[in-house]
Amino acid sequence: MDDWIDYYDSTHTIYVSKLHRDVHFRQIAEDIVGYIPSAEATVLDYACGEALSAGRVAEACARLILAEPAPGVRGRLIARFAPNIKIRVRSLDELRNMEENSVDLAVMNSVAQYMTAQELDTALMVVGRLLKPGGQLVVGDxxxxxxxxxxxxxxxxxxxxxxxxxxxxxxxxxxxxxSDYRELRSKIGLQRYAEAEMIGKLTAAGFTAARAPNNIGHNPSRMTFVATKKD
Known part of the structure; x- marks a missing residue:
């Protein structure tokens, strides 16, 4: 995952224009809002990226934690959302020190493809510790x-x-x-999962999981899973 973190921390061209970037993050935010269980919820966005529309997500919950591994991106998040008292920015390492059973909804969108299978298993365990019993993890894209x-x-x-x-x-x-993206994608590859394989991973991590009817974001050929932490 480190090579991909460095890529997203650089001046990359993954978005073809400012409009593309803006509508992309706006749609992601609206899709996440659809999963928020109540206005009192604590929401975790794991490896959130630039999260330009996180303010929209924060409007729908009591507390939003933006966890981001890339230090440059994390610095921009801190500066961008400093005035918003509902939003807190954390590194992935800091999640290990957060109180367990403190999160109602966690989202990992467009993250799993950049991780090895073992890295994903570790991330699922970290998020599972933070979720309240009955809390949900949404794994998208x-x-x-x-x-x-x-x-x-x-x-x-x-x-x-x-x-x-x-x-x-x-x-x-x-x-x-x-671009460097195409080179990295060719050299490292992106992790792929069949539906049954992803449900198996989530089940092994202590969740009851099912595929959602629609993927988060604009690409309907990819999959989103909703996983509920077992009591």
Whole structure:
């Protein structure tokens, strides 16, 4: 995961334009809000990235913890959300010192593909300790073994068409083909899971899990799972 952390901590071109970046984070935030159980909930966004629309998530809960491994991104989060008393920014290491059974909802969106299978197991154990009995973990944007880059490109172009950045998307795809992202994806690869395999992982970590009807974000060919911590 360290190579991917360094990539996302750099000046990367994963978003084809400012509009793409903004609508991406806005949709993620709205999808997360749909899982928040109540206005009194404590929510954890694990490896949250830039989380530009985290303010929208914070509006729907009592406390939002943004946990981010990349130090540069974490610094920007601290600066961006300093005025918001509902939001706290933490490193992943700091989660180990948080009070157990203190979180109502945890979200790991577009994270598992950048981890080894063992790293994911460790993360699930950390999050499981923090969740209250009956609390939920939402694991989103899981790549399937039978879905390749062509489906990702098609999903991006549909998203671009819906939000008016098709030209930027085409230029961005050309840039990505020559970028560090493509090189890393080719060298390291992205972790993929079949539906039964991911449910098995979540079950082994102490959850009751099922696939959600819709994926978080714009790519319907990827999967989201909702896992409930066993009492």
């Amino acid at each position: 899981i790549l399937r073994p039978d879905v390749g880059m062509a489906q990702d490109v098609a999903a991006l172009l549909r998203f671009a068409l819906a939000h008016g950045f098709v030209k930027d998307a085409l230029w961005g795809l050309a840039r990505t083909a020559l």
